[in-house]
Amino acid sequence: MARVLPPEVGQVFAELHAAAGSEVRCEAEVVEVNGAGVCLHGGERMEADVVVAGIGAGPNDSWLAGSGLEIRDGVICDETLRAAERVYAVGDVARWMHPIYGSIRVEHWTSARDHARVAAANLTAELAEASKAVQIADGVPYFWSDQLGIKIQAAGWTPGTDVVHVRQDGARRLLLLGRADRLTAVMALDWPRELALHRRKLAAEVDFAAAIADAPGAPIDTPN
Numbered sequence: 001m002a003r004v005l006p007p008e009v010g011q012v013f014a015e016l017h018a019a020a021g022s023e024v025r026c027e028a029e030v031v032e033v034n035g036a037g038v039c040l041h042g043g044e045r046m047e048a049d050v051v052v053a054g055i056g057a058g059p060n061d062s063w064l065a066g067s068g069l070e071i072r073d074g075v076i077c078d079e080t081l082r083a084a085e086r087v088y089a090v091g092d093v094a095r096w097m098h099p100i101y102g103s104i105r106v107e108h109w110t111s112a113r114d115h116a117r118v119a120a121a122n123l124t125a126e127l128a129e130a131s132k133a134v135q136i137a138d139g140v141p142y143f144w145s146d147q148l149g150i151k152i153q154a155a156g157w158t159p160g161t162d163v164v165h166v167r168q169d170g171a172r173r174l175l176l177l178g179r180a181d182r183l184t185a186v187m188a189l190d191w192p193r194e195l196a197l198h199r200r201k202l203a204a205e206v207d208f209a210a211a212i213a214d215a216p217g218a219p220i221d222t223p224n
């Protein structure tokens with residue numbers, strides 16, 4: 001997960017999967033998949049009945065080449081999701097200017113939903129030449145998932161994280177991520193109340209040290 005998360009966070013998830021009986025192999029390059037299983041670079045063969053490939057995704061924007069829109073890993077938009085006159089982009093394909101995080105592209109259901117509301121309001125206002133203020137796409141990115149019976153929630157923006165602090169209370173964990181002394185993202189494992197509390201702090205751009213001071217549970221060391 002190193003593309004989007006710091007190693008300390010990847011380590012937390014690797015430990016969860018290892019405890020559930022999975023073997024995590026990082027930087028193991030697959031050179032062939034055949035009827036017998038998977039062959040790794042270096043000659044190792046792993047037997048397999050089923051192979052699941054999760055190899056990432058990219059924005060489907062190539063069909064817009066030559067349209068006059070600016071395309072750069074997504075459709076480039078301003079903070080109102082406007083890409084050009086009467087053209088707005090929403091969801092995974094939109095790379096927009098977020099007022100806190102700068103130029104970002106987010107692949108979450110909640111962002112697609114929030115974008116749709118903002119873009120529809122702004123497009124109809126533009127078409128009606130209304131004078132009312134345009135809406136800004138300033139939602140804090142948020143997603144949830146379920147793995148190994150654990151509810152995983154994350155809010156904020158994780159790339160560029162330079163500090164991570166982990167709290168534990170029984171099986172519950174709270175991970176605070178920061179950059180340049182600011183709290184920039186929070187992740188919670190089976191701790192929805194703390195996720196909700198810290199999610200609000202992200203929009204207010206609170207100080208990282210202040211966020212740690214307020215966090216519940218016991219601090220745990222994370223290997224770097």
Ligand SMILES: Cc1cc2nc3c(=O)[nH]c(=O)nc-3n(C[C@H](O)[C@H](O)[C@H](O)COP(=O)(O)OP(=O)(O)OC[C@H]3O[C@@H](n4cnc5c(N)ncnc54)[C@H](O)[C@@H]3O)c2cc1C
Pocket residue numbers: 057060063090091092093106107108109110112142143144145
């Ligand atoms: C395996 C997987 C797991 C995920 N899990 C989560 C999760 O747990 N939580 C979460 O928040 N998000 C998750 N996501 C991300 C989430 O699915 C996306 O962020 C969300 O679906 C984006 O919505 P969208 O409308 O922008 O794009 P999409 O849902 O991709 O819809 C785009 C649609 O446009 C169509 N299309 C593309 N090109 C054209 C064209 N030229 N003409 C006409 N139609 C076209 C496509 O066929 C598609 O139907 C997951 C994604 C994947 C792949």
